[in-house]
Amino acid sequence: MMTKVKVGIAGCGIVGIGVVDILQKRFEEFRELYQVELELAVVVVRNIDSDRDIAFDKAILTTDLAMLDNVDIVVELIGGDTVAKDVVLNAIHQKKHVVTANKALVAKHWDILFEAVRGSQVMLKFEAAVAGAVPVIKTIQESLIGNKIEELKGIINGTANYILSEMESRGESLALILKEAQDLGYAEADPTFDIEGFDVAHKLCILASLAYGVKVECEDMYIQGITDLEVKDMAYIRELGYRIKLLAIAKKYEKGLDVRVHPALVPESQILGAVSGPYNAIDIKGHASGDILLYGQGAGRYPTAGAVVGDILDIARCLQKEQPLPFFFSERKKAEFIPIEDIENRYYIRLNVSDQPGVLAKITNIFGEHAIGIASVIQKEVVLEDQVPLVVMTGKAREDNMRRSLDEIEALDTVFGSPTLIRIED
Ligand SMILES: NC(=O)c1ccc[n+]([C@@H]2O[C@H](COP(=O)([O-])OP(=O)(O)OC[C@H]3O[C@@H](n4cnc5c(N)ncnc54)[C@H](OP(=O)(O)O)[C@@H]3O)[C@@H](O)[C@H]2O)c1
Structure with missing residues (x-):
């Protein structure tokens, strides 16, 4: 039997236009394949006269958000967490199912949304909120449900990854590449969210909350963006057989959860190391599945619109079955977090040191006093008078030990400027 579902979209910009287009073009196919009739009933925008670069029935276009009261599924594609939050909560309170691509909204207001969803017994789906076309939410919520997720590591900001890839391959500065990315439309006019790691942090809140069933918020994690990275390190890192990536990391230990966002060295032989340009990748390690x-x-x-339409269809097909609705959005328990100071990592350290005998011995002594082993040391050619860059790859060490040792090393009169520290994930 044909199930008829009225869809209302709030926001018809980059993603919204894609959703309208797919819904219109695949309307008949969805009827034939799934016996679902997805009627695009209303599209709400801010400015009705904007050129939308797509042909659709203008009679359904409005600026009146109240028109969403007449649909079954509300698709929120406005962005931000002010109007969007009102649209989503209002829809849920009216017992409408909701699809959103809005990571900031889900990450920041999870508990409020969950309470509303539970009260109204509706579905809230947000596959497109993390990694666009990549079905990571569904994989964690459905395919890997039999696994305990031991860790996940992701490259989940295409803008940052594009900038890092270009810096590496062309040897140009972050400022220059960022300007080019903005001109090409790959980066926002205000790129803060992308390059300071906050966008990744929002996405990691969502992934870690789903993977571990606990409350993970941005305040719980260490967040460092890519703005301090220098192009000269890119060359040294390549020589060592690594690439640098802005990683979202979540690892589960008995004593708590390690969640963080920062640039990290990834071996170029690993698949994550080969992910370049605006692409995303997430490595999930289940106790039974191993790495996926x-x-x-x-x-x-x-790519984003396809994920949104997938969520709309999932809801429509649940409605079709007239069974109790699956609850895709879950309550989160309180978690213990391991502070970054207690985390053990390997490190890439670059120092600018005086080109004279005995300097290296002093530095290795300090590392030794803090239980930090050294895996390799590379001394580069003199670059400035008697200063030489010294690149040290360490063994595993606690972060607080590393920070203390770098404070002591920086205080040496044979060391110039501040050391560069980049964590290694291998
Ligand atoms: N762009 C991507 O590649 C991408 C990828 C993954 C997730 N997302 C998420 O998808 C969502 C939408 O992103 P987008 O890039 O499509 O945004 P966008 O291009 O800026 O479009 C936003 C849309 O919202 C409408 N809007 C803004 N304020 C409104 C209001 N008060 N009432 C009604 N409509 C309003 C705008 O109307 P006007 O057109 O009239 O101005 C516009 O159509 C965001 O949450 C974003 O994080 C985007």
């Missing part, structure tokens, strides 16, 4: 790698386009009109 998801890879694809993390943003853009159609």
